[in-house]
Amino acid sequence: MIVLGANSEISREFVELMIQKEGLKKVYLFSSNVDTLEPFGQHLKVKYGIDAGIYHYDLLELPDFDFSQLDYNLVFCASGYLGSQPDIDLSHKMDNDKILKINYSKLVLALNAISMDLIKKQTGTIIALSSVAGERGRKSNFIYGSAKAGFTAYLSGLRNYLFSHKIHVLTVKPGFMNTKMTAGLDLPKRLTISPEKAAKLIYKGYKRRKNTIYIAAIWRYIMFIIRNIPEFIFKKMSL
Numbered sequence: 327m328i329v330l331g332a333n334s335e336i337s338r339e340f341v342e343l344m345i346q347k348e349g350l351k352k353v354y355l356f357s358s359n360v361d362t363l364e365p366f367g368q369h370l371k372v373k374y375g376i377d378a379g380i381y382h383y384d385l386l387e388l389p390d391f392d393f394s395q396l397d398y399n400l401v402f403c404a405s406g407y408l409g410s411q412p413d414i415d416l417s418h419k420m421d422n423d424k425i426l427k428i429n430y431s432k433l434v435l436a437l438n439a440i441s442m443d444l445i446k447k448q449t450g451t452i453i454a455l456s457s458v459a460g461e462r463g464r465k466s467n468f469i470y471g472s473a474k475a476g477f478t479a480y481l482s483g484l485r486n487y488l489f490s491h492k493i494h495v496l497t498v499k500p501g502f503m504n505t506k507m508t509a510g511l512d513l514p515k516r517l518t519i520s521p522e523k524a525a526k527l528i529y530k531g532y533k534r535r536k537n538t539i540y541i542a543a544i545w546r547y548i549m550f551i552i553r554n555i556p557e558f559i560f561k562k563m564s565l
């Protein structure tokens with residue numbers, strides 16, 4: 327299994343679930359920050375006797391990586407970047423550029439490279455985390471939301487493109503999750519789930535070969551309502 331964004335707590339929980347439930351033996355962890363990843367690699371070694379491959383992979387550098395050298399048929403992609411501002415700042419060129427690259431443009435190129443390799447194998451599954459933020463642009467985070475919207479559309483097309491090659495794509499649309507990305511944000515407790523619970527729901531969706539899942543499921547209904555608020559009302563709201 328290949329993991330992009332291996333420092334995400336959801337990635338780690340998912341890797342452990344795959345080891346415990348599916349007897350996963352080979353894990354390749356890709357990360358923009360391998361130093362913080364080393365303890366997790368050690369943990370996998372001590373607890374499960376697994377030697378994880380650890381690779382420096384910073385999407386902003388657009389690394390050229392030959393994925394065909396690895397033995398895998400599952401890809402878990404948790405790469406994402408919310409932005410350093412609590413609110414949107416249109417003047418913050420560097421940060422907005424980073425949001426667009428990590429959530430969309432560079433990530434698309436990385437998944438294209440992996441997909442080309444999976445096509446040679448004619449088997450595989452890609453699980454990728456997008457966001458409910460991509461379903462309707464809101465004034466509080468529409469740069470991130472628009473990148474996620476693009477990413478969701480990409481995953482939909484990729485699923486269609488890879489179908490005839492027997493490769494499945496699962497789009498995950500999380501609502502609020504209690505992770506380092508949202509640390510310091512005041513999230514509604516009842517709508518916020520732990521990385522452990524999120525990983526379990528993703529695993530369930532993976533086993534059922536779902537195309538798109540919301541985590542948690544209630545977000546399907548919340549987003550249905552949000553998508554259907556008339557624009558003349560929506561544009562006056564503070565969401």
Ligand SMILES: NC(=O)c1ccc[n+]([C@@H]2O[C@H](COP(=O)([O-])OP(=O)(O)OC[C@H]3O[C@@H](n4cnc5c(N)ncnc54)[C@H](OP(=O)(O)O)[C@@H]3O)[C@@H](O)[C@H]2O)c1
Nearest residue numbers: 331332333334357358384385405406457500502503505507
């Ligand atoms: N937390 C939420 O409420 C929430 C809600 C909706 C959607 N999501 C999405 O869920 C996914 C996981 O997020 P999370 O909550 O677990 O937050 P997170 O811990 O910040 O995970 C995102 C991961 O993206 C990777 N990343 C960041 N910059 C990178 C770069 N330049 N190149 C390559 N990888 C980079 C990092 O992994 P490495 O350090 O290993 O590179 C990081 O751990 C993201 O796609 C996020 O947008 C989260």
